Amino acid sequence: MRRLNTRNIAYYALLIGLNVVLTRVGSIRIGGGGLEIIRIGFGGFPIIFAGIVFGPVAGAIVGAIGDIIGMIISPIGPYMPHFTLNAALTGVIPGLIMMRCKDKDCKTSFINLFVAIAVGQVITSIVLWAYFMRTLFSIPLATILPGRIISQLVNIPIYSYMMKVILSRLPLALDTK
Numbered sequence: 001m002r003r004l005n006t007r008n009i010a011y012y013a014l015l016i017g018l019n020v021v022l023t024r025v026g027s028i029r030i031g032g033g034g035l036e037i038i039r040i041g042f043g044g045f046p047i048i049f050a051g052i053v054f055g056p057v058a059g060a061i062v063g064a065i066g067d068i069i070g071m072i073i074s075p076i077g078p079y080m081p082h083f084t085l086n087a088a089l090t091g092v093i094p095g096l097i098m099m100r101c102k103d104k105d106c107k108t109s110f111i112n113l114f115v116a117i118a119v120g121q122v123i124t125s126i127v128l129w130a131y132f133m134r135t136l137f138s139i140p141l142a143t144i145l146p147g148r149i150i151s152q153l154v155n156i157p158i159y160s161y162m163m164k165v166i167l168s169r170l171p172l173a174l175d176t177k
Contacts, residue, residue, distance in 0.1 A: 019070070022042045090120060122152065125148060
């Protein structure tokens with residue numbers, strides 16, 4: 001786990017700001033029945049980045065605080081803590097998977113990044129998100145799942161490639177102790 005110091009707090013704040021802007025402003029939203037059904041964008045990337053680079057606790061902090069601030073600034077329906085937990089897990093899961101990597105080659109391996117991001121996105125962006133939408137708002141899975149699956153088939157490889165490029169070109173990102 002990374003130390004909580006002023007520099008890391010500044011990084012977390014930057015990632016939270018990126019998450020809020022990319023999720024609330026830089027996304028394409030497709031709604032139905034007064035609720036958001038599909039969101040296409042890169043809002044999850046800063047959360048995943050925090051989890052992989054700074055550790056799962058940082059991923060949870062960036063995800064949860066980003067969701068809460070985003071909800072205050074630009075609400076999309078009523079506040080549901082379920083989605084805040086989901087946002088936190090978006091950073092925790094890839095962070096936990098990548099904790100086993102101790103050297104730069106392992107941390108910048110496309111396959112390792114792809115697996116970590118894919119596991120996290122399938123659990124949070126497809127399974128849990130669809131479950132919460134069905135349970136809380138009675139939206140049928142047949143309505144939710146196709147769009148979520150398609151968006152993640154696009155997002156996961158893009159997130160993995162972006163992460164690989166950033167980590168391989170910014171060695172500072174790996175040395176944030």
